[in-house]
Amino acid sequence: MTQAAEPVVRNVDARHRYEILVEDVSAGFTAYRDHDGQRVFFHTEIDDAFAGRGLASVLVQQALSDVRATGRQIVPVCPYVAKFLKKHEEFAGITDPVTPEILQWLDTALAR
Incomplete structure (x- = not known):
């Protein structure tokens, strides 16, 4: 029996997202601005x-670790990311609150 390859997470900056690949197949993403x-x-x-x-946990863990390495703060508008952060206090120091101003800015940025 062969062992499955570990998933790979990569930042695709041009698409504003981190993708997770399983055996070179896209399995999902977490989107950001x-x-x-x-x-x-x-x-x-x-x-x-x-x-x-x-x-999803592997994806978000690696994405947030990458954000920490770049010196940015995290704003968890995504419900999954917010839930993840409640269980992973190691990211508390780089997490900013979701504010009405951020939500308004995001709506404009996404042209909703």
């Missing part, structure tokens, strides 16, 4: 074919 030294995460999605493997 950058604003004044903050990385505002607003949506996380794992393809149904990859559900139940804990990939």
Whole structure:
């Protein structure tokens, strides 16, 4: 029996998202926009074919670690990222609150 390859997380800056790949197949992503030294995460999605493997947690863990390495703050608009942060206090020092101003800015940035 062969062992499955570890998932790979990469930042695709041109698409404003981190993607998670399983054996070179895109399994999901967490989307963001950058604003004044903050990385505002607003949506996380794992393809149904990859559900139940804990990939969202791996994806968000590595994305937030990357944000920390760049010196930015995290703004968790995405419900999954917000839930993840409640269980992972090691990111508390780089987490900014979601404010009405951030939500308004995000709506404009996404042209909703």
